[in-house]
Amino acid sequence: MTRPDITVYRLQACPYCERVIRVLNDLDLEYRSRFVEPPHSRRNVVKRLTGARTVPAIVDERTGVTMSESARIVEYLERTYGERPEIGAESVTEADDPDEEAASLTATEVSE
């Protein structure tokens, strides 16, 4: 079994994390989940990767991208994997404008 390229650092029951997971599923992307604990003091692994302690955070080994903040992650995923003609051209017709969606998100990342 080959391991997925994408790793998601997530917190149980964190809606921002679930949003990223939903997009990964919508795009049929394989990923592995690494769960961290709620207190920021116990998230050093995320801090080392992204410079911040917020989740969600992703690492994409295929592209070398590491990033946090769900809106940015969603935009990245849709831009990078959202229109793949080899997967199925019909999915393109319903594609959202990722920039517009990202701009409409004003909430800050979950901190607990």
Add this chain to the structure above:
Amino acid sequence: MSPDFDVVELGPADSPSVGETAPDFTRPLVNDEYWEDTSLSELLDSGPLVLLFHTMDGDFPATYIWQEIRDRAWAETIDVVGLSISSPYEHKRFIDDHDLEDYRLFSDPKNLIAEQYGIAHDLDGMEGISEPRPAAFVLDTDGTIEYAWVSTEWPEFPPYDEIEASIDEL
């Protein structure tokens, strides 16, 4: 004169023996920073290991066993992974409390892996809770069991010297 305490007899286990292949499984594997679904076979890709079934994090046998393994610094020689019914949150706390950063622990609250290995033990006085009886398996990189110990009494502690000898023979 007999002692005035009772050691519980667990009887024979129906566990895999030396020479057999350790049954594969996938469960969240907890380290000092996060947990992630991991299979035994994935771990074996990196080399031989000791698979240690233990009781719930926080009871005295689990604490004694892990303190002994830590003090003997088995991690310098071989990958040692534990497994208990404790949740990932409890495992993380346990790793922190006992300086077990060099070790990782599988979480199996439903105790299905212990059932798979024939070492499940229903706890008296804790209705609905079953956990593994303490057991240790030394596995070669292909998953072959090179050494096996399964407790037959409760409590009973691993024969650390014997396990070390089998690690040295790998």
